[in-house]
Amino acid sequence: FWRKRVRMMADEQEQYREEFLNLGLMIGYYRRRRQLSQEALAEQVGISRAYLSRLEAPNIVSKPALKTVFALARALEIPAYKLLKSPD
Numbered sequence: 001f002w003r004k005r006v007r008m009m010a011d012e013q014e015q016y017r018e019e020f021l022n023l024g025l026m027i028g029y030y031r032r033r034r035q036l037s038q039e040a041l042a043e044q045v046g047i048s049r050a051y052l053s054r055l056e057a058p059n060i061v062s063k064p065a066l067k068t069v070f071a072l073a074r075a076l077e078i079p080a081y082k083l084l085k086s087p088d
Contacts, residue, residue: 024062038053045075
């Protein structure tokens with residue numbers, strides 16, 4: 001049972017890998033554009049700076065809750081879809 005569950009979790013992790021990595025890159029892009037530090041943005045959103053750093057890291061797949069994505073978008077003063085949009 002546990003091996004199957006671990007394998008399923010690994011598959012889920014890889015399924016949207018590019019999308020989650022892109023989300024982190026977009027968070028960092030809009031944060032820098034607003035000239036906010038990770039600490040300042042994290043405080044506005046109510047998350048730790050370490051968690052925000054993991055979200056933005058280009059080599060770590062993090063899966064934030066939807067409410068966190070909305071809170072980040074609000075703090076960055078952008079529509080949430082812009083965080084989910086792939087760069088052109």
